Amino acid sequence: MDGVVIPVHDVNPVRRVPWMTYGLIAANVIIFLRTPASAMIGIEELSLGDLCRQEAFFGHYGAIPDEMLHNTQLPLVPTGEVGAGQTCVIGAPSYEKIPALSVLYSMFLHGGWLHLLGNMLFLFVFGNNIEDRWGKLRFLAFYLITGYIAAYGFALANPDATVPLVGASGAVSGVLGAYLILYPGARVWSLVPILLFIPLKLPAWIVLGTWFVLQYLYATGSGVTDGGSVAYLAHVIGFAFGVLIAIVARAAQPPPPRHDGPPPPIVYSKRHWR
Structure with a gap:
């Protein structure tokens, strides 16, 4: 989750433990540890x-736009073997792949430790309040549907792409979009790159607004980045979908009462003392 600032904590208390958010984070970490990408440690x-x-693994379980739009797997894929010319062997797949399900699998796969930790940090900071607002099951449904919307939106814009999409970024971006609409004034402790990293407490609309602008610039080619393999357009689509859903949900469901401070004192009438 590339951004100008790094959020580390929001000052936005919840009413209950966000078990679904924690469960999604745990699932992502556990699955990552069982993939070839987990061997990429340090430099x-x-x-x-x-x-x-690793290339063969992502080809098997990642979401490939060409496969998604044609609903059929590629005729030639990486086999995981090394050829005589010190290149990865390409051959006919030895497995049956359902492209629509690969989108679900890809939401729990990551290309490396930084990719995983960045996504999970954003989910940890912002996901708990969205879960608290909508409830566990609706939050899970929103998260997964947003991941599908982001992936298929990217595929429609890149119909011939054969590079696998992996990562929770599309779904997490939707969480960020929803948070921006529901809690724009919430304060977020963030590390801001001024000389080094300085901790500042900023409103959510600044943190998430600047993040979205940066993703949009990268997606349109207006920004400069060395992450050419990052699907920034999926981030933009996921964020926009999250904004839309939150606007609709906010209109249909007023915010719950908040209890940020101590409970009000109990005032007894004279009848209680008679």
Whole structure:
């Protein structure tokens, strides 16, 4: 989740434990630890064999736009083996793939530790309040549907792309969009890159607004970034969908009462003392 500032905590209390948010984070971490990408630690270079196995794994379980739109898997995919010319072997797939389900799988896959930790940090900071507002099941449905919307939106804009999409960024972006609409004035402790990283308490509309503008600039090619493999358009689509859903939900459901301070004192009438 590339951004200008790094959010670390929001001053926005919840009424109950956000078990679904914690569950999604746990699922992402556990699944990541069982994938080849988890071997990418620090600056150590992976062997060619490891890279080929990782490429084959993402080809198998990642969401590939060409497959998604044609509802059929590619005829040639990475096999995970290293060829005689020290390149990854491409061949006919040895598995049956359902492209629509690969979108679901891809939401729980990540390309490396930084990719995982960035997404989970944003989900941890902002997801609990959306879950608290909408409830566990509706939050889960929103999260998954947003992931699908973001992935298929990116696929429609890149119908011939064969590079797998992986990561929770599309779904998490929807959470950020919903948070911007529902809690624009909430204060967010963030690390701001001024010389080093300075902690500042900023309103959510600044943190998330600048994040979205940056994603939009990268998606349209107006920004400068070294992350050429990042699907910024999926971030933009997910965020916009989250904004739309939150606007509709806010109109249909007023905010719940908040109890940020101590409870009011109990005042007894004279009848209680007679």
